[in-house]
Amino acid sequence: MKRPKLKKASKRLSCAKRFKILKKVREHHRKVRKEAKKSGIRRKAKKDIGVPNSAPFKEEVLREAEQKKQELEELREKNRLAKQKERAEKRKQETDGTAADAEPKSKKAKKEEKAKAQKQARAAVAKKKSTKKFRCSELNKVIEAADVIVEVLDARDPLGCRCPQLEEAVLKHGGKKRLLLVLNKIDLVPKDNLEKWLEYLQVECPTLVFKSTTCLQDRTVLEKKQRDASGLMDHSRAGLTFGRDSLMQTLNDLAGKECSDGMLKVGVVGFPNVGKSSIINSLKGIRVCCAGVQRGMTRCMQEVHISKKVKMIDSPAIVAAPSNSGEKLALRSLRVEEEEESPAEAARVLLKQCTQEHIMLQYNVPDYRNSLEFLTFLAKKRGYLQKGALPNVEQAAAVFLGDWTGAKLSYYSKTPERRGLPPHLTNAMVTEMHRGLNMGRIHMANEQIIKRVRCPNQAFSICFSSKGLTAGLLRVSEIPEEKVVTEEDISEQTQDMEGTKEVKTPDSERTLPQQTVQQESMCKQIKGMAQPVSVNTDLLEAQRNNDDAYDFSTDFV
Numbered sequence: 001m002k003r004p005k006l007k008k009a010s011k012r013l014s015c016a017k018r019f020k021i022l023k024k025v026r027e028h029h030r031k032v033r034k035e036a037k038k039s040g041i042r043r044k045a046k047k048d049i050g051v052p053n054s055a056p057f058k059e060e061v062l063r064e065a066e067q068k069k070q071e072l073e074e075l076r077e078k079n080r081l082a083k084q085k086e087r088a089e090k091r092k093q094e095t096d097g098t099a100a101d102a103e104p105k106s107k108k109a110k111k112e113e114k115a116k117a118q119k120q121a122r123a124a125v126a127k128k129k130s131t132k133k134f135r136c137s138e139l140n141k142v143i144e145a146a147d148v149i150v151e152v153l154d155a156r157d158p159l160g161c162r163c164p165q166l167e168e169a170v171l172k173h174g175g176k177k178r179l180l181l182v183l184n185k186i187d188l189v190p191k192d193n194l195e196k197w198l199e200y201l202q203v204e205c206p207t208l209v210f211k212s213t214t215c216l217q218d219r220t221v222l223e224k225k226q227r228d229a230s231g232l233m234d235h236s237r238a239g240l241t242f243g244r245d246s247l248m249q250t251l252n253d254l255a256g257k258e259c260s261d262g263m264l265k266v267g268v269v270g271f272p273n274v275g276k277s278s279i280i281n282s283l284k285g286i287r288v289c290c291a292g293v294q295r296g297m298t299r300c301m302q303e304v305h306i307s308k309k310v311k312m313i314d315s316p317a318i319v320a321a322p323s324n325s326g327e328k329l330a331l332r333s334l335r336v337e338e339e340e341e342s343p344a345e346a347a348r349v350l351l352k353q354c355t356q357e358h359i360m361l362q363y364n365v366p367d368y369r370n371s372l373e374f375l376t377f378l379a380k381k382r383g384y385l386q387k388g389a390l391p392n393v394e395q396a397a398a399v400f401l402g403d404w405t406g407a408k409l410s411y412y413s414k415t416p417e418r419r420g421l422p423p424h425l426t427n428a429m430v431t432e433m434h435r436g437l438n439m440g441r442i443h444m445a446n447e448q449i450i451k452r453v454r455c456p457n458q459a460f461s462i463c464f465s466s467k468g469l470t471a472g473l474l475r476v477s478e479i480p481e482e483k484v485v486t487e488e489d490i491s492e493q494t495q496d497m498e499g500t501k502e503v504k505t506p507d508s509e510r511t512l513p514q515q516t517v518q519q520e521s522m523c524k525q526i527k528g529m530a531q532p533v534s535v536n537t538d539l540l541e542a543q544r545n546n547d548d549a550y551d552f553s554t555d556f557v
């Protein structure tokens with residue numbers, strides 16, 4: 001039997017199917033909109049509903065609208081043309097450099113010139129401050145202003161740090177100015193040696209031992225650390241100060257006795273890198289003066305209030321007299337500073353004053369025949385290499401010299417046999433220097449400090465033969481004129497150097513070493529601008545003798 005036909009298919013759908021369709025539609029619309037947006041088709045503009053026929057004055061309204069439309073179009077066209085013109089002019093100015101553009105340019109140039117002039121002025125001031133004459137005049141100002149002069153001595157070579165001219169300049173005031181010796185860096189010398197030196201110096205002048213903190217931070221860093229919960233107190237060896245109380249007590253005593261206005265001015269003087277600034281920083285408890293391995297960091301006098309009664313004055317280092325022997329000058333790298341001697345030469349002179357075994361032990365290098373070999377070993381060991389993986393002897397020498405004035409190397413000098421007072425001191429002066437000081441308390445404090453401080457073992461320290469007092473220049477007139485290298489000189493020299501580099505002569509064998517020597521000397525003069533890259537002339541020699549050497553004129557096509 002045939003089945004009856006159904007009336008009509010039902011439109012009923014399951015919900016899932018219905019939602020699926022709706023979703024698909026939405027997606028499709030989204031896609032269309034996206035594509036329309038991409039192709040720049042805007043939404044359909046709203047249809048103007050026009051003016052209904054029933055409106056009164058329909059004709060006038062339409063005419064007015066038309067007029068407005070035309071006006072708007074004209075304005076748009078005008079703007080478009082003006083913009084076009086402006087753009088064309090700008091382009092023209094850019095290519096031709098017309099007057100319109102020259103104005104902002106000249107402003108820029110003026111600004112640049114001003115900045116350059118300011119930079120030059122600053123450089124000139126910095127240069128002036130680094131001259132020996134300026135340093136000397138600043139030191140004289142400190143001596144003049146201070147009631148007490150603290151002469152800082154590096155405990156590793158106390159005699160070499162004493163300047164008879166300075167002591168004379170202080171003592172000539174006949175008791176109005178007091179002189180104190182402070183034996184700093186006591187943590188770098190063996191205890192026995194320190195005690196001997198203290199005994200030796202105390203006979204001539206009141207001496208206090210001191211160990212400065214070498215890792216102080218400035219106020220901002222300190223405050224930040226205090227705020228930070230993890231900021232713990234620095235109890236490391238470098239962070240400890242010894243001798244602060246003793247020195248402060250002595251200065252407070254002097255402030256009570258010597259000072260009428262209640263504020264004792266204490267000038268801190270000495271040769272470069274003996275630790276003048278570090279002592280002031282240690283007394284203050286924060287980093288107020290610049291201290292560091294670099295020589296001659298302090299250039300101007302700087303006053304620091306330590307307490308209500310005591311004010312310290314940091315001073316630039318004493319200028320050493322050129323009449324001093326090479327051995328004395330080498331230790332504090334004084335001639336290297338003036339670029340009168342190369343670091344390698346100063347290192348050679350210094351090595352001659354030391355026992356070879358001690359140097360080998362300290363630097364952990366094998367037996368060496370001469371200073372050059374030692375420096376080569378040191379350069380290899382520390383990885384100071386230059387082009388072609390050759391040991392950089394000059395760098396090794398500079399580091400070696402830095403060690404001798406820095407904060408780590410342990411060496412000591414033996415006390416000389418006493419043969420009376422030095423020529424610049426008299427018995428009356430010595431008595432005057434000890435007047436009013438509680439010497440018993442100072443001795444006790446010194447002993448206590450020596451007991452507490454951790455000193456290196458004599459067996460691991462370098463024994464060094466000191467060459468005695470170092471003469472200094474205290475009169476500005478005695479200092480010879482220095483040639484101040486200006487920025488112009490530098491740029492001229494650099495240009496010359498570039499010129500020398502460009503010279504091409506057929507006989508390259510002769511010109512190459514000459515160029516190198518010129519460049520090296522120039523580089524030495526332009527300190528800080530470039531690192532001298534020394535060329536191993538032996539290598540060049542070897543290349544010249546090498547028959548198989550690559551010939552560019554024949555092999556290179």
Ligand SMILES: Nc1nc2c(ncn2[C@@H]2O[C@H](COP(=O)(O)OP(=O)(O)OP(=O)(O)O)[C@@H](O)[C@H]2O)c(=O)[nH]1
Pocket residue numbers: 184185186187188210211212213214270271272273274275276277278279290291292293294295296297298316317405406407408
């Ligand atoms: N181990 C040790 N190092 C110290 C001590 N005092 C200073 N130093 C280090 O010696 C170096 C020189 O210290 P400075 O305070 O800059 O010496 P300065 O005499 O003020 O130097 P200039 O201002 O350049 O003349 C720094 O690297 C200090 O960390 C000390 O008591 N012990």
